[in-house]
Amino acid sequence: MRRAASALALGAILxxxxxxxHAEPGPEARVTAQQSFDRAEQxxxxxxxxEALAAYREAVAADPSARFVLTARARAADLAAHAExxxxxxxxxxxxRRDPTKLRDRAVIEALAxxxxxxxxxxxxxxAELVIADAWWRLGEPRRAVxxxxxxxxxEAGDRLTRSLALGELARLQRExxxxxxxxxxxxxxxxxxxxxxxxVRKLVRRGRLRTTAIALLAALGVVGLTxxxxxxxxxxxxxEIPRALLPPLAVAFSLYLGGAAAVLVRLRGDGDPRPxxxxxxxxxxxxxxxxxxxxxWGVGGPSARAAxxxxxxxxxxxAAFLAVERTDASYLESLGL
Amino acid sequence: MSxxxxxxxxxxxxxxxxxxxxxxYAALRVVERAFFPEPNPALxxxxxxxxxxxxxxxxxxxxxxxAFGGYALAGRRPRARWxxxxxxxxxSALVLVALLAP
Amino acid sequence: MSxxxxxxxxxxxxxxxxxxxxxxxxxxxxxxxxxxxxVTLAIAAAAALGITIAGGLGVLLEAAYRSQIRQQLFVRSPxxxxxxxxxxxLAFGAILLAWCALSTTAAAxxxxxxxxxxxxxxxxxxxxxxxxxxxLAASVMSAIVARxxxx
Numbered sequence: 041m042r043r044a045a046s047a048l049a050l051g052a053i054l055x056x057x058x059x060x061x062h063a064e065p066g067p068e069a070r071v072t073a074q075q076s077f078d079r080a081e082q083x084x085x086x087x088x089x090x091e092a093l094a095a096y097r098e099a100v101a102a103d104p105s106a107r108f109v110l111t112a113r114a115r116a117a118d119l120a121a122h123a124e125x126x127x128x129x130x131x132x133x134x135x136x137r138r139d140p141t142k143l144r145d146r147a148v149i150e151a152l153a154x155x156x157x158x159x160x161x162x163x164x165x166x167x168a169e170l171v172i173a174d175a176w177w178r179l180g181e182p183r184r185a186v187x188x189x190x191x192x193x194x195x196e197a198g199d200r201l202t203r204s205l206a207l208g209e210l211a212r213l214q215r216e217x218x219x220x221x222x223x224x225x226x227x228x229x230x231x232x233x234x235x236x237x238x239x240x241v242r243k244l245v246r247r248g249r250l251r252t253t254a255i256a257l258l259a260a261l262g263v264v265g266l267t268x269x270x271x272x273x274x275x276x277x278x279x280x281e282i283p284r285a286l287l288p289p290l291a292v293a294f295s296l297y298l299g300g301a302a303a304v305l306v307r308l309r310g311d312g313d314p315r316p317x318x319x320x321x322x323x324x325x326x327x328x329x330x331x332x333x334x335x336x337x338w339g340v341g342g343p344s345a346r347a348a349x350x351x352x353x354x355x356x357x358x359x360a361a362f363l364a365v366e367r368t369d370a371s372y373l374e375s376l377g378l
Numbered sequence: 379m380s381x382x383x384x385x386x387x388x389x390x391x392x393x394x395x396x397x398x399x400x401x402x403y404a405a406l407r408v409v410e411r412a413f414f415p416e417p418n419p420a421l422x423x424x425x426x427x428x429x430x431x432x433x434x435x436x437x438x439x440x441x442x443x444x445a446f447g448g449y450a451l452a453g454r455r456p457r458a459r460w461x462x463x464x465x466x467x468x469x470s471a472l473v474l475v476a477l478l479a480p
Numbered sequence: 481m482s483x484x485x486x487x488x489x490x491x492x493x494x495x496x497x498x499x500x501x502x503x504x505x506x507x508x509x510x511x512x513x514x515x516x517x518x519v520t521l522a523i524a525a526a527a528a529l530g531i532t533i534a535g536g537l538g539v540l541l542e543a544a545y546r547s548q549i550r551q552q553l554f555v556r557s558p559x560x561x562x563x564x565x566x567x568x569x570l571a572f573g574a575i576l577l578a579w580c581a582l583s584t585t586a587a588a589x590x591x592x593x594x595x596x597x598x599x600x601x602x603x604x605x606x607x608x609x610x611x612x613x614x615x616l617a618a619s620v621m622s623a624i625v626a627r628x629x630x631x
Contacts (some may be wrong), residue, residue, distance in 0.1 A: 294446040301439055309432070380592050389587035393603065396580040400573050407569065419561055420554040428542055430568050441576075458599035465580065465603055469610045472573045480565040 065103045073103030087134050089127035093119040124162035133168045149175045166198035207234040211241050220245055254359035261356045265330035268337030275336055286329040295325035313369035323360025327353050387452040394448025397464045399441025404471035406433050411479045486544050493537035500530030501619045504612035511608040524585050528578040535575045553629055560625050567621040574614035581608035
């Protein structure tokens with residue numbers, strides 16, 4: 041049984057090797073292929089897409105080894121993927137897309153938007169919405185781009201790559217419009233569609249929340265500081281004594297060193313921004329002054345009070361550090377995942 | 379306790395800053411190895427910056443910060459046992475780094 | 481730097497490093513002996529200065545080491561390469577601890593509090609002895625690498 045199977049397999053191999061190879065196209069076939077390709081190119085330029093698709097396929101069939109076959113195959117595949125509605129939507133889109141003056145004409149864009157609503161499901165509908173969105177953005181009406189982009193993203197029948205691109209653009213647009221919550225909602229609605237855009241938006245939202253918290257904390261410390269200064273003034277001997285009481289030389293020297301030396305180091309290194317460190321030094325000095333005022337104004341207090349004061353002021357230093365970096369050169373936060 | 383002289387406080391500040399710089403150097407080396415590993419030195423033909431010199435500069439900066447703390451402590455504490463502890467910690471850290479994470 | 485200058489600096493670095501190491505080793509017993517005299521201070525100062533000069537010469541050689549020697553060293557023998565890296569860490573520590581020992585010795589001389597003086601002497605002893613040990617280790621490592629790698 042085994043011998044019979046091996047003999048059959050060997051026979052099949054020998055037969056296929058002996059079979060005549062695919063015949064090389066003759067000169068007439070090559071000429072036909074070239075003519076079909078030329079006709080296809082003309083039809084494509086003239087936006088007669090059905091004719092172009094047929095001609096590309098004829099060219100490939102006539103001479104599969106021609107030098108233009110790769111181009112013809114690619115164009116044919118692309119046209120076939122955009123063939124919904126017998127190419128009518130594609131033709132409609134091309135009229136606008138190929139003419140830069142039409143892309144800057146509001147009436148033309150609005151007319152296209154009305155027609156797109158009637159397009160059958162497929163790639164052309166998504167691409168048309170992207171063109172409309174891009175046109176509104178360039179015309180200085182970015183808010184009108186939101187609708188088309190959302191339509192592309194929500195179109196489950198659309199091309200995944202197009203949807204992913206649209207989601208990235210939508211997130212970017214919402215950020216530029218200052219609506220980070222809307223950007224977050226968009227990327228969270230389709231979490232797997234554009235993971236990079238989702239991570240970026242989440243990071244920005246996180247940063248925004250930290251910024252709000254830091255500002256609130258520093259504002260609260262500022263209020264504590266001011267009230268403490270009022271209470272401390274009679275205790276330290278008058279308003280004239282306040283600077284010396286709140287800013288001892290050691291603290292000032294430390295803050296200057298903290299910010300100044302770091303700024304010098306960064307400058308020496310050559311590729312960093314020294315401003316965050318300068319602001320950090322000033323921020324630390326301010327928090328230190330608040331801590332001193334708090335102590336003078338409300339008393340030293342017991343261990344738990346001192347610990348609480350220490351924790352809050354430490355948080356104030358962190359808040360100052362975060363704002364110093366975030367407001368001047370946020371790229372430093374990237375390495376911390378913020 | 380009599381108030382320490384300014385020169386004494388400055389010397390203590392300098393000593394604590396130097397010991398802290400050694401500790402910071404060891405800590406920076408550990409952080410580098412853990413989070414910013416360099417390419418295999420056998421394959422690296424050239425690097426623009428010397429990581430050793432930058433590590434030294436950054437640790438001296440950190441030591442400078444600690445020197446302010448040393449100055450403050452020197453004025454408040456009658457004893458200076460903390461300095462011995464700091465030196466011992468710094469030396470231990472450096473030796474460990476040299477052994478385990480050069 | 482020309483090759484001739486580099487060689488000169490490298491030799492000076494080695495000589496000064498060994499001299500400074502010797503000075504640190506000589507200073508260490510004086511610190512153990514709890515002396516607070518000027519001679520101890522002078523020896524500690526000379527040792528700290530010496531090892532700093534050696535370190536400065538090493539910094540001058542650093543660029544040439546990084547561009548011309550380091551990769552070859554690791555290719556020839558990763559063990560030798562890592563030994564030299566270790567040497568750099570220990571040498572840096574030795575320099576800083578030598579100055580730390582000097583500072584604490586000087587502070588121990590001028591303090592008015594006997595108890596604090598004891599603490600400072602203890603700190604000076606620790607810093608001085610470890611500086612000497614680290615310098616000695618670094619010098620030996622450097623000599624091993626230089627001999628085996630022929631540079």
